[in-house]
Amino acid sequence: MSAVNNNTVSNPYSIDQLPTVNVSDATQMENNFISLMVAQIQNQDPTKPIDSTEFLNQFSAMSQVKSMENMTSLSKSNLVLMDNLQTLTAAGLVGQEVKVAVDSLYIDSTDAGSDSIKGQLNLAHAAGSVEMKLTDVNGVSKTIQLGSQAPGLVPVEINPSALGLSPGKYNVELSSDSGEYPTLEVNGLVSNVRVSADGPVLEVAGAGAVPFYKITEFGQAPLAGLL
Secondary structure, eight states: OOOOOOOOOOOSOOGGGSOOOOTHHHHHHHHHHHHHHHHHHHTSOTTSOOOHHHHHHHHHHHHHHHHHHHHHHHHHHHHHHHHHHHHHHHHTTTTSEEEEEESEEEEOHHHHHTOOEEEEEEESSOEEEEEEEEEETTSOEEEEEEEEEOSEEEEEEEOHHHHTOOSEEEEEEEEETTSOOOOEEEEEEEEEEEEETTEEEEEETTTEEEEGGGEEEEOOOOOTTOO
8 A cells, every 4th residue: 555645735825815806996996987977077068968867877887897896806715715725625634544436446566465445336226236347558357246236335345466456547337237337436545635726636545646526525533442
């Protein structure tokens, strides 16, 4: 099993870097509008005075545009804060075991020689036959028969050594005779977290690089000897 790497995850944003809404811009725009309105009134044709409702409509439209700009700026600030919180949460998972939804497995040299990869799948209906097909990068497939299963969570354990699986990446396909194609969820230890433009990416033993949103379960393991 890969060793735990307590890498420090740097935060790409700081509070000082968060975009802020410049409220004074709205005041400046209003002052400019009033100045233009006064100039327009002073230079209007006395025989054809400008309708006051036109000024009100223009001012209302200007206010709506500015409000939308402020809402957009606030939304960007909220997105940055949410991204920071997600990154901090992901960083706190280093050294912990998580459960992630995967469509492929990664077997390293230590996995191939000793440890099994454990996980589960969720069946909505009972099945007389469930199988899992593992296909390596060369297109060579290995089919594992999981037998008949009742609906609900079905534990899965993959022993690379017993199955003769070499280190590398394997695509996973699950199917049942009831017509289901469930997703495999793998239990693995988080060794490090990488910050990317698409959000935090966790390095999970047995699953490789997994986006944060693919985590289906995480939490502290119960201490031995405690009820």
